[in-house]
Amino acid sequence: MDEKTPGISFPLEDSAGYLLRMTHRSFARAVQAEITPRGVTIGMWYFLRILWEEDGLTQRELSQRIEMMEPTTATALRNMEERNLVRRVRNTTDKRKVNIYLTDEGRALRDVLLPYARQINETALAGVSAEDVACFRRVLSQMRVNLGAGDDEEA
């Protein structure tokens, strides 16, 4: 069992993808701790976060923005409708499309929950210099370009 693995070596801690996933998980856990007591799941959170900026997007547009498969998106949005956070409205000019609108309750959650998101970001970046924050943003942006972010979303 002690026999060393042959072939290439690529330790987890060397992997930028692994570090990204773990840091993303740390954020998600911090957000979850604040929103769960308010009856909002992390899945709902990602949709709310976008709808607060752009109400009325179609289900497909939301699916693409969040990079979630469309069936998963549809299920999540039905749950959000049951929870009275959004209304799903069949598009009158294109019957294949469904537009998603915040309810008053969904919209009102913004002022309750958004301060937590900002606070978590401030906590996360405490002690990080402005230069390093700029570098962090620059590297992530370059990575998304390099990986062709969203290239296959139209498929």
Next chain:
Amino acid sequence: MDEKTPGISFPLEDSAGYLLRMTHRSFARAVQAEITPRGVTIGMWYFLRILWEEDGLTQRELSQRIEMMEPTTATALRNMEERNLVRRVRNTTDKRKVNIYLTDEGRALRDVLLPYARQINETALAGVSAEDVACFRRVLSQMRVNLGAGDDEEA
């Protein structure tokens, strides 16, 4: 509808958490494109990646490393057992524990799949200076400390 939202403003693109999630998604999509044709899901991938380094961890340890809920971990590992990638073995000294061991097939996948992971990381970091890569690692590490990575994993 054009009425500006009251309260605090915190645009998505300003959010480090959002940028992390989207970049993580770009990585996950790139990995998925390589492993799916080989019958490995992204859920299985995270476990394989760890087991290739530390075979025989318990289900709970794996759950903690991956930051996945234990019931979700249990389901994923049962799927991996059906797929003949791992064996789940009841710990003889502590019956509450289940150790997870790679099968020959699971172990052999390492040399097939790991080169893709390394290639995707190289692609992602193309054109990023060594200083910026170091900064990226430093910032992510600080974020995980600040957010108390894994603080509640023992719960």
